[in-house]
Amino acid sequence: MSHTTHSMSKTLATAIILSLATLILEVAGGIYTGSLALLSDASHLFSDFLALTITLIALRIARRPATAKHTFGYHRAEVFGALINGLLLLIMAASIGVAAWQRLNMPHEVKAELVSIIGLIGILPNIWTVIRLRQSRNINIKSAFLHALGDTASSVVVVVSGVVIALTGLNQFDALASFVVVAFLLIGAIRLIKNVAIIFLEGAPPNLNREKISKAVCGLPGVVSTHDVHLWTLCSDVVYFTGHLIIDGKPNLREAQEIVAKAAKTLDHLGVHHTTLQIETPDHACTKIEICEIAY
Ligand SMILES: [Zn+2]
Ligand SMILES: [Zn+2]
Ligand SMILES: [Zn+2]
Ligand SMILES: [Zn+2]
Structure with missing residues (x-):
């Protein structure tokens, strides 16, 4: 970067x-x-x-x-x-x-x-x-x-x-x-x-927030919802993102990988260049139940 x-x-x-x-x-x-x-x-x-x-x-x-x-x-x-x-x-x-x-x-x-x-x-x-x-x-x-x-x-x-x-x-x-x-x-x-x-204080960059990002990611085919979303700025121009994606159906690893790649690309367009995404299926009980659950 x-x-x-x-x-x-x-x-x-x-x-x-x-x-x-x-x-x-x-x-x-x-x-x-x-x-x-x-x-x-x-x-x-x-x-x-x-x-x-x-x-x-x-x-x-x-x-x-x-x-x-x-x-x-x-x-x-x-x-x-x-x-x-x-x-x-x-x-x-x-x-x-x-x-x-x-x-x-x-x-x-x-x-x-x-x-x-x-x-x-x-x-x-x-x-x-x-x-x-x-x-x-x-x-x-x-x-x-x-x-x-x-x-x-x-x-x-x-x-x-x-x-x-x-x-x-x-x-x-x-x-x-x-x-x-x-x-x-x-x-x-x-x-x-x-x-x-x-x-x-790990705030989001001025032009972005959690809702905006989740909305963009949830708009991708196959993505149901996001949770445990974290978005922060390292310096004035390097933005980091981590989050869990719940994915529809039972995709194989290759298909899941494609969804992650698409999500990373979407985030890149929004100015987020470092992304870590965790893939989950709807029946998977995430160990971290947080209030940051967002579904569109
Ligand atoms: Zn968290
Ligand atoms: Zn810098
Ligand atoms: Zn001056
Ligand atoms: Zn999770």
């Missing part, structure tokens, strides 16, 4: 370089202009830089073959990396929130025009990402697209804060803009940790 393509690694590497360049610009700009809003946008960029780097490393680790001790391979490295990034996002959001609160009560002088200019430059890489990923229907790329869209909105807030401060002279808007950026950070962190939790 190699989900690493050369072009994907290349796109990731380009995105990493772009985010690092913008990050350095925003950190330097944030310190020079005295703008907390710019610095909070920079910490978001740092998280993005980290996420992209983790993804690139995880892709390499996940490519390693399964071993005698690690029979699933190393796909969960990606999920583990996402968890670290999510927790880091929470810590950054909290520390910026505290700093913004202090600044609201004691505003610092901000070089507002420069904040807007640097913020504007910071948007450019996001626009590149949005244009590049706009048409893809792949779920991972789609979430990267939505992320870039959110980043653009967050940077726009920083640019607007610079303009407002330049017009009104009210430095408090720097702290207010920081709060908005913190909100974006929190949304990103919660979404990330939620996705990690779904995978750690």
